Amino acid sequence: MRFISGENPPYELTFADVFLLPQDYAGGSRQSVDITPTDPLPTTLPLVAADMLAVTGRRTAETLARRGGVAVLSHDLAERDVRECIDSVKAAHPVWQSAPAVCADTRAADVRHLADAHGHGFTVVTDGSAHAVGTVPAGRLRAAQGHERLGDLAVDTPVLDPGTPLRDAFAFLTERGADVALVHRPGHPGTIATPRGTVRSLVFPPALDDSGRLLTAVAVGMTGDAAGRAERCAAHGADVVVLHTPHAAQAPAREAVARLRERIGDRVLVAGVAVTGEATEALIGAGADVVKVGLGGGAMCTTRMMTGVGRPQFTAVQECARAARALGRTVWSDGGVRHPRDVVLALAAGASSVMVGSWFARTLESPPPLLRGAAGEPYKESFGIASKKAVADRSARMEPLERELASYFDEGLSTSRLGIDPEQPGLEDVIDRIAAGLRSGCTYTGATSLAELHERAVIGLQSGAGYAEGAALPRGW
Numbered sequence: 001m002r003f004i005s006g007e008n009p010p011y012e013l014t015f016a017d018v019f020l021l022p023q024d025y026a027g028g029s030r031q032s033v034d035i036t037p038t039d040p041l042p043t044t045l046p047l048v049a050a051d052m053l054a055v056t057g058r059r060t061a062e063t064l065a066r067r068g069g070v071a072v073l074s075h076d077l078a079e080r081d082v083r084e085c086i087d088s089v090k091a092a093h094p095v096w097q098s099a100p101a102v103c104a105d106t107r108a109a110d111v112r113h114l115a116d117a118h119g120h121g122f123t124v125v126t127d128g129s130a131h132a133v134g135t136v137p138a139g140r141l142r143a144a145q146g147h148e149r150l151g152d153l154a155v156d157t158p159v160l161d162p163g164t165p166l167r168d169a170f171a172f173l174t175e176r177g178a179d180v181a182l183v184h185r186p187g188h189p190g191t192i193a194t195p196r197g198t199v200r201s202l203v204f205p206p207a208l209d210d211s212g213r214l215l216t217a218v219a220v221g222m223t224g225d226a227a228g229r230a231e232r233c234a235a236h237g238a239d240v241v242v243l244h245t246p247h248a249a250q251a252p253a254r255e256a257v258a259r260l261r262e263r264i265g266d267r268v269l270v271a272g273v274a275v276t277g278e279a280t281e282a283l284i285g286a287g288a289d290v291v292k293v294g295l296g297g298g299a300m301c302t303t304r305m306m307t308g309v310g311r312p313q314f315t316a317v318q319e320c321a322r323a324a325r326a327l328g329r330t331v332w333s334d335g336g337v338r339h340p341r342d343v344v345l346a347l348a349a350g351a352s353s354v355m356v357g358s359w360f361a362r363t364l365e366s367p368p369p370l371l372r373g374a375a376g377e378p379y380k381e382s383f384g385i386a387s388k389k390a391v392a393d394r395s396a397r398m399e400p401l402e403r404e405l406a407s408y409f410d411e412g413l414s415t416s417r418l419g420i421d422p423e424q425p426g427l428e429d430v431i432d433r434i435a436a437g438l439r440s441g442c443t444y445t446g447a448t449s450l451a452e453l454h455e456r457a458v459i460g461l462q463s464g465a466g467y468a469e470g471a472a473l474p475r476g477w
């Protein structure tokens with residue numbers, strides 16, 4: 001990438017400070033753009049779900065991996081829960097979607113919350129012996145009387161063989177006017193196919209391990225038996241290990257990376273966060289394959305306001321990516337993305353993938369329960385890694401004095417209310433939007449791949465008024 005002026009500006013830049021200049025494009029349609037990351041892992045989509053309790057759980061991890069990305073399970077999760085999540089994701093079908101499976105005798109009141117568990121909106125009904133007999137659409141489940149049985153609410157649903165090619169599956173569904181089909185998969189009754197899901201599987205190849213199962217990633221912290229936890233999780237099936245520390249430019253972080261590298265063998269090791277070239281080089285020298293870049297840019301992060309420490313994200317990614325590339329490694333941009341343009345700019349600056357937090361937290365698949373406001377509007381509560389809630393959860397098993405001492409190191413922000421977008425309620429809806437913006441951004445800049453996006457990117461600087469000019473005005477002016 002280069003700046004229009006030919007020189008780096010003498011000040012630091014955020015995503016809002018910059019724009020991309022359009023260039024000649026000699027490729028085909030937007031769909032022909034290759035958005036495969038340059039990471040050393042088998043992802044096909046440059047999106048990573050952040051290692052936060054409010055962002056990544058089993059449903060996020062499974063859904064994102066099926067669409068080509070990877071989600072990182074938080075280091076705050078109990079190891080037992082991490083292993084259960086890994087088992088669940090690895091057991092899921094790499095192409096067909098998962099849905100909650102409930103016995104026919106179950107009352108609607110007991111499972112009404114499942115109507116909002118997935119963006120596709122279906123619950124599978126079984127006969128009590130793991131055999132699917134029908135489905136209940138979300139609207140039907142929400143409107144049901146509490147005492148009604150799921151078996152009485154179920155609608156007849158066609159059955160699809162799991163080996164059906166995707167194009168044939170789409171024809172099977174559309175010819176029948178069916179919104180969903182049960183996929184016959186012994187032992188896994190909650191496997192379904194939808195027309196939209198089938199198209200997405202054609203557009204987004206899944207991220208798979210060497211055995212053809214969906215990719216998983218786990219985070220570990222700096223305290224306790226982090227290396228041992230990482231080794232056990234890797235042995236249990238985790239494909240990627242992420243060391244999380246907000247201050248990677250310190251000797252303990254480098255020592256932790258070295259220990260992890262020794263314990264997890266050839267598993268991909270990600271470490272961060274860093275915001276300077278020197279810290280990036282040090283983490284790679286200690287054994288990291290990928291470096292997370294970003295401090296203070298996340299919507300749930302208060303580090304800059306509390307400490308004054310951090311760095312504008314575009315400049316941080318640019319410098320760290322340059323340092324990593326010189327050593328044959330890559331970086332993930334972690335934080336500061338609010339719109340698809342920010343993902344495009346992070347990749348143009350040199351990131352190989354982009355971590356997403358709050359944007360994914362405000363989807364139906366994120367771990368927090370769906371809540372409703374006074375007017376019935378759906379929302380979820382999110383919280384940061386250093387928030388009061390996160391620190392309290394992390395220290396719950398400590399002795400009283402240690403727990404009280406730990407409370408002095410939260411950074412204040414407890415929760416944030418994130419409204420569910422009625423037009424994009426599901427994680428896959430958000431993925432669609434980001435990928436559409438990314439593919440279009442590549443064609444505008446003359447790129448047919450993410451590597452070309454970085455090579456060809458011409459960056460301009462803009463004022464706050466310039467940024468505002470580019471924002472849509474849905475309510476007029």
